[in-house]
Amino acid sequence: KNEVEQSPQNLTAQEGEFITINCSYSVGISALHWLQQHPGGGIVSLFMLSSGKKKHGRLIATINIQEKHSSLHITASHPRDSAVYICAVSDNTGNQFYFGTGTSLTVIP
């Protein structure tokens, strides 16, 4: 049983398309994190949120605590957005972390 489930596992989009990646979790959380891992391997934290919505450039992250669900949206997608996007949650204690298996995104020019 995975505490964090992501969908889709793989996603291919045309440049300019609007992209949505979903994350569902089964534990009570203190925060949800969206991470980006580029083909070179480096991991970057995109968002950390515990309620509502956050926006950074073309990226938007939302969370619905009641439904235990979060979405990561990318507007006007670009080939440089191609990466693996990982959803992670820290539980109510803040001491346990659970990771999704990642969504591999490829944006085609």
Add this chain to the structure above:
Amino acid sequence: DAGVIQSPRHEVTEMGQEVTLRCKPISGHNSLFWYRQTMMRGLELLIYFNNNVPIDDSGMPEDRFSAKMPNASFSTLKIQPSEPRDSAVYFCASSPNTGGYNEQFFGPGTRLTVL
């Protein structure tokens, strides 16, 4: 700031050898995390420290794995003896405050291959 620094970036060793991975967190950060990433299991938290104290090591796979943080600017992850199934990328991350509700900053990772 240079960010989180890990060394070595690549390590190839033979089964049975001791391996030591090193991490220097961002100055002033109070939490440090060790992760392992494999194709099969994805990203897994191994252990993390708050103010140099290990808080949760339940993710450490076996007694062959040990981690220390002797001071606020240095941590090691040791595997002894190493086995081929330990081959993975090991990431270190640091966070400015304690608790899981703070942004983490990741190092570049150490790619370990055990032959």
